[in-house]
Amino acid sequence: MTQKLTRALTDPGAGPDPSSGMPDPKRRGDRIFRGFAMGAGITILVILALVATFLLVQGSPALFADPAKLISQGYGEFLPWVLPYAFGTIWAAVLALLFAVPVSIGIALFISHYAPRRLAQPLGYVIDLLAAVPSVVFGLWGSLVLAPAAVPLYEWLNANLGFIPLFSGQVSGGGRNMFTIAIVLATMILPIITSLCREVFLQAPRLHEEAALALGATRWEMIKMAVFPFARPGIIAAVMLGLGRALGETMAVTMILSGSRNITFEVLTSQNPNTIAATIAQNFPEAFGLKTSQLIAAGLVLFLITLVVNMIARWIVSRRAEYSGAN
Amino acid sequence: MRIKPIAAAALVTATALAFAGCATNETPAAGGTTAPAGATTLTGVGSSAMKAAQEKWVAAFQTANSSITVNYSPDGSGAGRSAFIAGAANFAGSDRPFKDEEIGAGKFAGCSADSNALALPVYISPIAVVFNVDGVTELTLDPATIAGVFAGKITKWNDPAIVKTNPDAKLPDATITAVHRGDDSGTTNNFTDTLNKTAPEIWTETAADTFPAAFGGEAANGTSGVIQAVTGGKNTIGYADASAAKDLGKASILVGGKPLQPTPEAAAAILDNSKTIAGRDANDLSFSLDRTSEGVYPAVLVAYVIVCQTYKDAAMGTLVKNYVTYIASADGQSAAATAAGSAPLSSALQAKVKTAIDSVK
């Protein structure tokens, strides 16, 4: 607030122009520059609007076409066709979160509150290195290394915990199932959740932490009492952003998953619901006409899903910023 | 001090530019830096099944004509056909000819207004049923059994239907993992067409690029994905281009009581027993495959190059003509046979294709 006031007072471009009667050559430069800056900002809004419009325009033939035509020339009626993929997208992302969130919070706490201070930053870099691995490399690694190596684990789970519906069914021979995808996606979203959580944990009020320790709390009790309550909205936002990332991940799923078009909660079998992004990447090259439209329309559905998730995440972040005053 | 990063960035950019892109195995002309007049870049888009053969053809053709670059993007047949329609590709590689409603003079942006498109068969590849079962090296299956396996109706390796045609094999009491293509493909289209034609009472779905989801099974992407899944898994069976099958066991298909291996000869015979689609231009060689004739291995993929009868750009016409002439020549066909394991066109068909190409302008 005070910053805003000083800026208004000192900012020559902000207030009403005192020399509004006659144009000042000096100020013309200002106006042009301001125009450029604003134009750039508006360009971004336009690009985003274009992304949505183009997807809508190019996808609309599939959205509004006669179902009979879609069955003969496309992949079939749009909603029933896209629903299993939408399910697969969300199911894969949620499973990935299940793995990634506890581990990420653990790592973030380790870096912020457990590791020696001098080591904290290098350790943070090490985790960030995971973010430096391109998704196509994760795809290679997942399909050629992880999936075959994990088959014994899947067979064990199936044999011993098969009574749980999640682990029932016929285990995929090559290990290219939803479980593998969940592990790979979790690895990929780990760095982003970790770095955001680390940031919030570091912002926890130091006085609260010291007070808790002074009262005789153990380190874990201090974290439960002073850090977590403060960090909860931040953690939720980090999780939502990780979810957004996992929803849109394409290459790893394309290269690893044995995907088909069905809805199932069994994670070990070879018949897994494919994700929207992977379906597009796999079929776009072969597609033409209505099929292309249908894939683009599926892209629109994915865009909307991620949009909603990200908006919720940003809303939580901005709400937190307002009451914590940390920023 | 603050200038340093900028200077560093500038230095990096400058060094990058100084090494302006060239590859030691390319002649300068190929890079497009000193392009002579006329068409020098030939763009083809299409079938990924043909990729290995096209790679070989492109390599041989470019070696013989070093000022010319041929780009073949294995984006897929559908992409190839739509790129050809839009004029973005000079020729298309396709796993099927155009349908009646898709073809017609003036529908193709790269061709002159009164010109139609021609489909010329240049690549014949048998699709093998590959399997990986411990202790089993040879397998003979009749079409109905194959259809049953891939439709999920036959689920055990020691099913009576399999035992009947393989009395000597040690078939395990294990579940069959049937691997199919997860992505849309011409291989799936030809394979499902085969099952639909040869075992219609079991395979009730008509031919399609997409494997019918209702039949289940394990999905894998691309030919390499299927091979990987069959090799890596246990008690698996799948279908893929015979050339990619390598060390995997290839099942013989019973045709009229005789087991046939997916050999080039058995596959090439299919075009000699099939008829061209009626009502097309005189030079068009679109075949309607007959998969039920005696002595013919039924699961065969025939891929076409699609070209204009008359190109808008005459120089491009000559270029395409030269390239396709090489492809369809005995040299080109045997090069593809060694590189991609395809079946060379019979000499009768080669002559027909040659006549058709000669008419291209």
Added chain:
Amino acid sequence: MTTITHRLGSETLTAGRLPRATTPSVAVASIIIGYALAVLASGEGNIGLATLFAFVLFLVTIEIATRIVEGPRQAADRRAGNLIAGAFLLALVPLGSVTWVTVSKGLARFDAAFFSQSMRNVVGEGGGAIHAVYGTLYVTGMATLISVPIGLLTAVYLAEYGARNRLSKSITFFVDVMTGVPSIVAGLFAYALMGILVGPGTKSGFSGSIALSVLMIPVVVRACEELLRLVPNELREAAYALGVPKWLTIVRVVIPTAISGIISGIILSIARVIGETAPLLIAMGFTASMNNNVFANPMMTLPVFVYDSYAHPGTDVQPYLDRAWAGALTLILIVMILNLIGRLIARRFAPKTGR
């Protein structure tokens, strides 16, 4: 500070305390017994199983020992600490595995030919990825040329002119939303845009640059805005007092002050998009030859090269896989070097943090 409180607390408030050597000795014992158990259970030494047994054994032993000697609260504390350290070690497993596999398999073809030859006229063995390396440089460079002016100017608007008005608020919001756009959607956008502007099915390096720009712009905006806001207001006021117009102040004072941070932000944003595959797959197509023209004909990039080698190998698969791994190794090295440069530049400008 933490250690002092800790020691005070334990000496005065709790009765007993485990000797310092407890943790390491229990750890060693657990590893040995865990390995033995794994051999017994599976018949052979499975490292994953052994680690799992060892970790569970370690947790349980420490839990029981602490509970007896130090009490339940300390036991909970140690359990949490061990699990948290375990989480960190767990994350190192995929990192180590990916790095090891990529390096060991990538070195086979990480040679001079790989960086001097293209795939033109190459079938089977040999060949290289120089065309893909250049394609990556061209496309990413082009994307940078598009993204940096738009991103930097937007950041200037948000930090200097916006003053939290409605436009700047909505830009901030939508830039955040844009960071979440799935990469494949960006590819579809570029494909559709070029389809309308040039003609359907057009594939060129420029089209890929547009797709990458959609992904890159929001990252540049976020990084630059933050940096511009860190520039002390006194500098601006001093310039205004000297009668310098606002735009000159920004160009000559504010941006130069933040320049190292901005450059590092841009480098990190390049690192973020250089490994993207899916959008380029859709927007750019494949080629085996060098293409120095960004505006026409397909162009290869490293990520697509890796994917293509993996997904469409020839009849002899091994050389293609070797090239794929070598490409992956190159890609990881490029991204890591970019990250390193970015961080080194950023560190010089980093504001001091409390911890």
